[in-house]
Amino acid sequence: MSRSATFAAVTCALLVVLTGCESDPTGTSPTPVSSSKTTQPANVEEHEAGPDSPITYGFKVPKGATQLGPLARFRSAKLIAAYKPELDAALAQREAEDEEKEAQAEREGTPLPSKVPPIDTPPSDDTFKAIEDPPKPDTTISLMRIDGKPSDVVRRMLAQISAALPAADVTTTDLSKYCTSTDRRITGCQLTVRGLTADERDIRVTMTVDPGNVKTRTSPPSAQTRPVMTLKVQYVGDPRTGQLHRESNDLKDVPEVQSGGDLSGLIFPRMDEDAPGDTPLLRKWVAPQAATIILSGFKPGFVIFTTDRATDGDQIAQQFVIDAGVKGEFTKDVSEDLNEVSTTYTATAADGATVRATNVLSARGSYTMLFSYPAAKKK
16 A cells, blocks of 8 residues: 555544553552452453464464554664654755745745644654655564463463574473562563574564562453563664565464473462553553553553544653653654554653653554663663
């Protein structure tokens, strides 16, 4: 689909939306608010994508998991920096051409009408629209709820990572290598590996699993008392080289995962209920009335929600990073890809954390995802 056709499709969607099993035993996860408030999650069926839904680089939603909402896709700071000189040159040339047109009109005695600044409402144009071939997002995040047997689902995700990056030596038979536990109860899982794919793409893959708060036996809002899993895949090679070739959409030799094949002896404890929708989440953020949470996590903290009005989702995203950023400073990048327009706001908090909010406008509606990544530890 051409960029103009894509934009038209998304704009039509905009007209619609504008009208309109474990946890942390230390207790460091957010404490749910009064249990007198409802803990019933929203009906999220219309926002679900089932097993085998494509993610990126051949990764798919594993059997037993459900992706909520669209993928978060955005350009990294490294990619933006690589193309900024080209963008600046294109914008300068456009400005010079506009000035020449105005001067020519003045000489001919037919001055052009004054320009009226456009109203900045979503979706904005692609940040790199001025250049002939705008860079595509190089970072993708999938947010998933684990509905099947958690240990098997996590191992299926590990099997895909192993197939994508065989030199990383990822095992699928010992969850203790990636998961922390107390009294055999898993309290969280994380794996970060980097390597070359079969088509020599340099990528970094991060998988996390949040079972919920073990101490209170409470899942994050809208987790349906199930563990939640995230998969982040980022191209980390030379930014321009990464844009030259299309990524592979197939993983070969994915190890088969047999149920019960984990040798660690660890278990995912069951949760009793979801935390209420007004529970303070990442960076003490509380969902406003206009937001309907469809999935969230305690560790790492994230949330994805929908809004009836696209402008509400965009404003909430922007305010989230303004509140976190030093002196309210943040960056904005808009990417138009496939049938979606993604607006990503990024800020660096006083504690060094990278705070990001991505608002995705698609034919399915308006979705907003909030993330906060702690500052890298000094070696």
